[in-house]
Structures are given as C-alpha cells and as structure tokens.
Amino acid sequence: MxxxxxxxxxxxxxxxxxxxxxxxxxxxxxxxxxxxxxxxxxxxxxxxxxxxxxxxxxxxxxxxxxxxxxxxxxxxxxxxxxxxxxxxxxxxxxxxxxxxxxxxxxxxxxxxxxxxxxxxxxxxxxxxxxxxxxxxxxxxxxxxxxxxxxxxxxxxxxxxxxxxxxxxxxxxxxxxxxxxxxxxxxxxxxxxxxxxxxxxxxxxxxxxGMLDDEPLLVLDRPTGTGYLLRMSGLSDTFQLHTLLADVLIGGGHLPGVPQDPQVVALARTEFLDGRRVIATGAFNLVAPDGSWLWNEGTPSDIPVVDGVRTLVLDPLPYERSWSAGRFIQEIPGDLRLERVLSPAEAARLLATTAPARSAQQAFGAGQA
Incomplete structure (x- = not known):
C-alpha cells in the first residue's frame, strides 16, 4: 500500500x-x-x-x-x-x-x-x-x-x-x-x-540648512543691551522673530508687547491643525553691516562675526504680520537665553556695527 x-x-x-x-x-x-x-x-x-x-x-x-x-x-x-x-x-x-x-x-x-x-x-x-x-x-x-x-x-x-x-x-x-x-x-x-x-x-x-545648538549674539540698538542666546530647530526667520520677542520682550529684558502665547506655542512645538493664527513683528532684524535680514529667510542667513552669528535689533520701520507657525512643523523649535551681556560689552560690540540701511536701500538690495 x-x-x-x-x-x-x-x-x-x-x-x-x-x-x-x-x-x-x-x-x-x-x-x-x-x-x-x-x-x-x-x-x-x-x-x-x-x-x-x-x-x-x-x-x-x-x-x-x-x-x-x-x-x-x-x-x-x-x-x-x-x-x-x-x-x-x-x-x-x-x-x-x-x-x-x-x-x-x-x-x-x-x-x-x-x-x-x-x-x-x-x-x-x-x-x-x-x-x-x-x-x-x-x-x-x-x-x-x-x-x-x-x-x-x-x-x-x-x-x-x-x-x-x-x-x-x-x-x-x-x-x-x-x-x-x-x-x-x-x-x-x-x-x-x-x-x-x-x-x-x-x-x-x-x-x-537648519541650525542646531547654535549660539546667537543679539544686540538691541535702541536700549544698548546685548544677549547671548542659543537656537535649535528653527526653520525660518519668521519663527526666530517670534521667539526673540518671546524671550526678550516676554522675559522682561526689552520693552514692548509680549507675543500671544498661542503664537509662541506654534513657533515652538504645537501644530497648526488647520488654524490661521496671526503673529506680529516686534523688531527690524539687521546684520552687523546694516543690511536687513528678511523674515522670509532662514537663521543661517545671519552672518558669523568672530565665530558667532550676530544679529542687531532696530525699531520696526513699518507694521509687520504673518501667519504663525513653523515652516517645517515636524521639527520643534527652541530659543533660550544663556546670559545678558554687561553694558560695557554690549556697547563695545554695538560700536562695531553699521547703522541700518533705509527702507529704500533695503528693498533695492533685496530686488538686486
């Protein structure tokens, strides 16, 4: 068988x-x-x-x-x-x-x-x-x-x-x-x-081009003060602008209107989820040579001077607003204050910067 x-x-x-x-x-x-x-x-x-x-x-x-x-x-x-x-x-x-x-x-x-x-x-x-x-x-x-x-x-x-x-x-x-x-x-x-x-x-x-754990020296021309900060995961300068206002104005270091907490949260970790929240400008962001740094750019546009990215804050030449959030929502953003410069140190560094260009000069350079 x-x-x-x-x-x-x-x-x-x-x-x-x-x-x-x-x-x-x-x-x-x-x-x-x-x-x-x-x-x-x-x-x-x-x-x-x-x-x-x-x-x-x-x-x-x-x-x-x-x-x-x-x-x-x-x-x-x-x-x-x-x-x-x-x-x-x-x-x-x-x-x-x-x-x-x-x-x-x-x-x-x-x-x-x-x-x-x-x-x-x-x-x-x-x-x-x-x-x-x-x-x-x-x-x-x-x-x-x-x-x-x-x-x-x-x-x-x-x-x-x-x-x-x-x-x-x-x-x-x-x-x-x-x-x-x-x-x-x-x-x-x-x-x-x-x-x-x-x-x-x-x-x-x-x-x-996103920067991580990157030192940022900020000099505020109207008050003559200076700050050393550290930034990570910032995908655009709109986001940096919002967080600078939060840390420096919201932290009581500079005069001005603090940012809306919802705007700050969207710049750091929260997702938009279909919302449209409006952020408002607090400064004019300027390079040490006087050229404007546009919000449409990225923090990597900020020039390195003596080994550290250096940014000058001037008064707003006109009102600015934009849709709050992060250009790359998947990446959380962070900006934190490490120390406030002494008045003498801030004055010395500000003395090496050029006055901001006029709006006409800035727009002409941006279109060139």
Missing part, C-alpha cells in the same frame, strides 16, 4: 532574511535579480518590528552605491523608512545624501540638455516616456549615452531621493555632521542652481 506524504509548508521569509538575500544579489552583481529582491524587502517591511528595521537600515544604506540606477532611489526610500522606525540616522545618511547629490546633479543635467535641444516643457515623470527623454538629450558626438541615462534616472527619481534625504535630515545629529563635513553646503549649492520647476526643493533646503 502506498502512502502519500504532504510536503511541509514553505516558510515565509522574514524581513531580515530578505535583506540578506538583497545583499547577496548586490555582492553577485546580479542587476536582473535586484528588482525582485528589493520588491521582497519592501513587501516585508510592513511586517518588520522596529528592532529589525533599525538593524536593517545601515545594511541597506551600504548597498546604495552598488545598486542599479533606477531602483536605487526605491532602496533609498526603504532606508528612509528604516530611519523613521529607529535605524541610526547618521549611519544611514552618507549614502542617502550622496545619492541625493547625484540626483540633483543629474536632474540639472537633464534641464540643461533640454534647453540645449530646443527647450519647451520639461518631461513629466508621471506621463512621459523616459526613453524618449534619453534619446532627446543624449549627444552622440560625445558618446553621452551613460550620462544621459543617469540624467533621466535622476529626473524620474529625484522626488524619491528628496523623501529619503528628508528622513535622515530630520535628525539634528545628521544635520550637524553633514554641515561640518561640507556635504550640506554642496547640496544647498546644487539646490540653488537647480532650475527644474517640477521639483520643489524649498522645504528640503530649509531642513538641510
């Missing part, structure tokens, strides 16, 4: 076994196997617990330089998701930010190639064929097929690199390291030169 044996059920791979399989694919230079292996990693990510995601993040980030160009950005997205689940952001950030740099460079190359070949509307990654874009911008005279391919890949995937970079730049340790190494300066330079309207890079630029 024969007997039938039922084979044991196939065991479902775990997230970390899928990560190991992807590592093997990359080690074997198996570009054709990369997509399916990455698809398995992405498909199992939702079932991974935070400890698995934390362990996988740096391992997956290490694969980015050797991943095939098009799916590389999708791998970066998984790395970013791992960071959001607790993976070490510093350990993951290097390959992610290097990939963003490549994507910005390639996307700008596509824009320039498009202009060189007749201009017109840039390709829509949602609607257009990347092969047609490649054919248009490739220059056979210089055997440019590979650079054209990378430019097309960058254009079609830049939004994914933005999201992955956002995940790592959301952490102060990454911002500090990337700023100290020159990575952020290079990225911001590429963002400033980028001319493709399809990708909005303003938010990422504000996040990347």
């Amino acid at each position: 024969s007997s039938e044996h039922t084979p044991p059920p196939r065991q479902q791979p775990t997230f970390l076994t899928a990560v190991a399989a992807l590592e093997a694919v990359v080690a074997d230079l198996d570009d054709e196997g990369f997509g399916p292996a990455l698809g398995l990693v992405g498909g199992l990510f939702g079932s991974a617990d935070p400890s698995e995601a934390a362990a996988a993040g740096p391992r997956l980030a290490a694969l980015l330089p050797d991943a095939p160009p098009f799916p590389r950005a999708h791998l970066a997205m998984v790395v970013g998701a791992c960071v959001e689940q607790g993976a070490d952001p510093v350990a993951c950030s290097g390959p992610v930010l290097a990939g963003l740099r490549g994507a910005l460079t390639g996307a700008q190359r596509l824009v320039e190639g498009w202009e060189r070949t007749g201009g017109g509307p840039l390709p829509d990654p949602e609607q257009d064929d990347p092969a047609e874009a490649h054919e248009r911008i490739a220059d056979p005279a210089v055997l440019d097929a590979w650079h054209a391919h990378l430019a097309v890949v960058a254009w079609w995937t830049l939004h994914l690199w933005q999201r992955a970079a956002w995940a790592v730049y959301a952490h102060p340790a990454v911002r500090t390291e990337a700023r100290g190494s020159g990575v952020t300066a290079a990225l911001l330079g590429l963002i400033r030169r980028y001319r493709g309207e399809q990708h909005d890079l303003k938010g990422l630029a504000h996040l990347a």
Whole structure:
C-alpha cells in the first residue's frame, strides 16, 4: 500500500532574511535579480518590528552605491523608512545624501540638455516616456549615452531621493555632521542652481540648512543691551522673530508687547491643525553691516562675526504680520537665553556695527 506524504509548508521569509538575500544579489552583481529582491524587502517591511528595521537600515544604506540606477532611489526610500522606525540616522545618511547629490546633479543635467535641444516643457515623470527623454538629450558626438541615462534616472527619481534625504535630515545629529563635513553646503549649492520647476526643493533646503545648538549674539540698538542666546530647530526667520520677542520682550529684558502665547506655542512645538493664527513683528532684524535680514529667510542667513552669528535689533520701520507657525512643523523649535551681556560689552560690540540701511536701500538690495 502506498502512502502519500504532504510536503511541509514553505516558510515565509522574514524581513531580515530578505535583506540578506538583497545583499547577496548586490555582492553577485546580479542587476536582473535586484528588482525582485528589493520588491521582497519592501513587501516585508510592513511586517518588520522596529528592532529589525533599525538593524536593517545601515545594511541597506551600504548597498546604495552598488545598486542599479533606477531602483536605487526605491532602496533609498526603504532606508528612509528604516530611519523613521529607529535605524541610526547618521549611519544611514552618507549614502542617502550622496545619492541625493547625484540626483540633483543629474536632474540639472537633464534641464540643461533640454534647453540645449530646443527647450519647451520639461518631461513629466508621471506621463512621459523616459526613453524618449534619453534619446532627446543624449549627444552622440560625445558618446553621452551613460550620462544621459543617469540624467533621466535622476529626473524620474529625484522626488524619491528628496523623501529619503528628508528622513535622515530630520535628525539634528545628521544635520550637524553633514554641515561640518561640507556635504550640506554642496547640496544647498546644487539646490540653488537647480532650475527644474517640477521639483520643489524649498522645504528640503530649509531642513538641510537648519541650525542646531547654535549660539546667537543679539544686540538691541535702541536700549544698548546685548544677549547671548542659543537656537535649535528653527526653520525660518519668521519663527526666530517670534521667539526673540518671546524671550526678550516676554522675559522682561526689552520693552514692548509680549507675543500671544498661542503664537509662541506654534513657533515652538504645537501644530497648526488647520488654524490661521496671526503673529506680529516686534523688531527690524539687521546684520552687523546694516543690511536687513528678511523674515522670509532662514537663521543661517545671519552672518558669523568672530565665530558667532550676530544679529542687531532696530525699531520696526513699518507694521509687520504673518501667519504663525513653523515652516517645517515636524521639527520643534527652541530659543533660550544663556546670559545678558554687561553694558560695557554690549556697547563695545554695538560700536562695531553699521547703522541700518533705509527702507529704500533695503528693498533695492533685496530686488538686486
């Protein structure tokens, strides 16, 4: 009598076994196997617990330089998701930010190639064929097929690199390291030169340039007083303006009307949740050379003088108001007073500053 044996059920791979399989694919230079292996990693990510995601993040980030160009950005997205689940952001950030740099460079190359070949509307990654874009911008005279391919890949995937970079730049340790190494300066330079309207890079630029645990010297010209403060997580100068008024006027150091507590809370930690709350200006923010510092800018616009960012407060030349809140709501903001300068120290420092420019001069410089 024969007997039938039922084979044991196939065991479902775990997230970390899928990560190991992807590592093997990359080690074997198996570009054709990369997509399916990455698809398995992405498909199992939702079932991974935070400890698995934390362990996988740096391992997956290490694969980015050797991943095939098009799916590389999708791998970066998984790395970013791992960071959001607790993976070490510093350990993951290097390959992610290097990939963003490549994507910005390639996307700008596509824009320039498009202009060189007749201009017109840039390709829509949602609607257009990347092969047609490649054919248009490739220059056979210089055997440019590979650079054209990378430019097309960058254009079609830049939004994914933005999201992955956002995940790592959301952490102060990454911002500090990337700023100290020159990575952020290079990225911001590429963002400033980028001319493709399809990708909005303003938010990422504000996040990347955000300062953390940064000393700020503030000199108030009308009272002749000075203050040393420390700021962290401020994404725009509107936010800094609000918190300066809270700390210095609300703290009783300078005359004026204190900020509305709700406005202050929105500048620090609270979310807008659909509300529209109006903040009002208290000062004119001026650089030591007399040029105005616009609220639409960022605290990184404040110049460094003798190793510390230095800001002069002058009376408001006209009333100002704006919608309260933080440009990047995900990041809490902080500004705290460390010490009040002695009258002699404040007078000495103020004597080195130039008078504020007139409104006409300031607006002319802003439009130049």
